[in-house]
Amino acid sequence: MTEGPGFGNTLVCLSVLIQRRYLQICADHDLTTAQAQLLCLVKDQPRGMSELGHLLSLAKPGMSGLVDRTERRGLVRRGASEHDRRACTVSSTPLGKEIGDALYADVAARLPGIVDHLSPADRQLFQELVTAVTGETVSGPCRGDDAPAR
Amino acid sequence: MTEGPGFGNTLVCLSVLIQRRYLQICADHDLTTAQAQLLCLVKDQPRGMSELGHLLSLAKPGMSGLVDRTERRGLVRRGASEHDRRACTVSSTPLGKEIGDALYADVAARLPGIVDHLSPADRQLFQELVTAVTGETVSGPCRGDDAPAR
């Protein structure tokens, strides 16, 4: 137990810091964070609803609603699955792909700004550690796996 | 620009990781994250609505609603301000204080679990860097100041 008692709370503060900036970036692209995350998962490949629900830690009604709203904005599209007539796949429309790519680039450009006041060496170190913490899952955009409970 | 293109997204992943765990801890204390943050800010001292709105980055209707809901649960109380009959202060009830303290302790105990798979040396390093990033604001619970725009 090397951590001081305040470390847990500091982590919350860090998360809030990131979330606020992320929210702002999403808003600049006229997206909510939920729709942004969906778009990022779908912009380069179609995915099934249950897969998305698992990645985003959403139950089925949550996924349905999110896809509904995003589809209504013309960013995403439901398609039929090949081998299962119950299932459907979610893919991005050209507009969605465009917005998703722009958002991704903007996140890459602007989010690291929260560490601007660190020295270059510390920035580098921080980046490596964050990558280690989030898991070696550097796979593409953003995963969301997290053993839900303990 | 030392950061790789994926760093911004990695930060989002980290934030999601923290948020999910935090959400679970809050749920275990029967709190939403919004109410938890409010409670933490108020459990050791009364604060005014506008101060809270600033700390939580909420507009006035958002604050009113949040305090409404939290007050309805008996965790928080509105009181009159000394020098301004328009203003009101928000303070915690004994129940709110109790729950807030328990939540705070639980956050301190369980949130650092996300770095469990790091080596002790890396953990220590990570903790220091996160503290540096969130600002020297180690003041008590959790602040929320963030220059809203870029």
Added chain:
DNA sequence: TAGTTTAGTTCGTGTCGCGAACTTACGTTT
């Protein structure tokens, strides 16, 4: 005293996400 600013509230709207109940389709069993 009149006009302006400030603190909070109320109202209407939209996003978000849950549980419960349901429909449809798949897979298996008998």
Added chain:
DNA sequence: AAACGTAAGTTCGCGACACGAACTAAACTA
């Protein structure tokens, strides 16, 4: 083949959350 259990999504009703606009009341200012 008919029947059952299971899995994928949807719909409904609910509550939390937070915004802009419009409002009230108190404080400040001229």
